[in-house]
Amino acid sequence: NAGVTQTPKFQVLKTGQSMTLQCAQDMNHEYMSWYRQDPGMGLRLIHYSVGAGITDQGEVPNGYNVSRSTTEDFPLRLLSAAPSQTSVYFCASRTIRDRETDEQYFGPGTRLTVT
Amino acid sequence: KQEVTQIPAALSVPEGENLVLNCSFTDSAIYNLQWFRQDPGKGLTSLLLIQSSQREQTSGRLNASLDKSSGRSTLYIAASQPGDSATYLCAVEGGYNFNKFYFGSGTKLNVKP
Numbered sequence: 001n002a003g004v005t006q007t008p009k010f011q012v013l014k015t016g017q018s019m020t021l022q023c024a025q026d027m028n029h030e031y032m033s034w035y036r037q038d039p040g041m042g043l044r045l046i047h048y049s050v051g052a053g054i055t056d057q058g059e060v061p062n063g064y065n066v067s068r069s070t071t072e073d074f075p076l077r078l079l080s081a082a083p084s085q086t087s088v089y090f091c092a093s094r095t096i097r098d099r100e101t102d103e104q105y106f107g108p109g110t111r112l113t114v115t
Numbered sequence: 116k117q118e119v120t121q122i123p124a125a126l127s128v129p130e131g132e133n134l135v136l137n138c139s140f141t142d143s144a145i146y147n148l149q150w151f152r153q154d155p156g157k158g159l160t161s162l163l164l165i166q167s168s169q170r171e172q173t174s175g176r177l178n179a180s181l182d183k184s185s186g187r188s189t190l191y192i193a194a195s196q197p198g199d200s201a202t203y204l205c206a207v208e209g210g211y212n213f214n215k216f217y218f219g220s221g222t223k224l225n226v227k228p
Contacts, residue, residue, distance in 0.1 A: 031214070033216070035218075040220060041220050042119065042121075042204060042206075042218030042219050042220040042221060043159075043204070043206070043216075043218040045215055045216060045217075048214060048215070050214060056214070058215060059215075090158060090159065092159075103149060103161045103164050104149065104161065104206075104216065105161070106151075106158040106159040106160075107158055108157065108158045109157070109158050
């Protein structure tokens with residue numbers, strides 16, 4: 001199992017550009033999520049999905065779009081990048097068969113800089 | 116909204132010392148609490164998950180406790196080693212919104228040889 005994979009590892013964008021961060025998991029997990037981590041802060045939830053075709057907003061959804069057409073993939077789209085979106089982005093997945101016992105598994109992260 | 120706080124923000128100890136990291140949360144209606152380790156420039160590695168019905172969980176030199184009623188969890192690391200140097204994060208699922216995870220800002224641990 002590859003676990004949770006993210007591409008790219010690093011990305012530099014100019015203000016106003018758009019891009020898609022890719023996330024994939026091979027564990028057949030229903031739940032997938034995107035977080036951002038800013039210096040000195042914990043992770044903040046951007047969007048999450050509990051299955052194909054089902055997405056919902058987290059704490060900081062503005063400026064980001066998601067869709068979930070398959071169980072394996074959960075891409076995050078930045079529509080018009082802003083310097084405030086400079087951050088490290090993590091994707092995570094888990095099962096939701098038993099909410100009390102199922103751990104989250106994280107990808108290695110994408111470091112995004114918007115100039 | 117669930118708020119998660121970790122104290123201290125940073126900790127430096129000599130090798131071999133036992134230490135305790137603290138995590139507190141404002142809404143006790145949680146499903147579980149998970150402790151993670153994060154090395155510089157890396158993703159998160161799960162250390163321990165405590166279910167809401169459990170009081171503690173152990174793995175090797177690590178012991179995590181949970182007191183839901185007071186909104187507190189501790190991570191105890193026994194006989195610390197330089198390889199334990201990392202940032203430790205706690206996260207809770209639940210509170211006002213289920214399906215959402217709330218993270219503390221972490222404790223950066225440095226274990227000196």
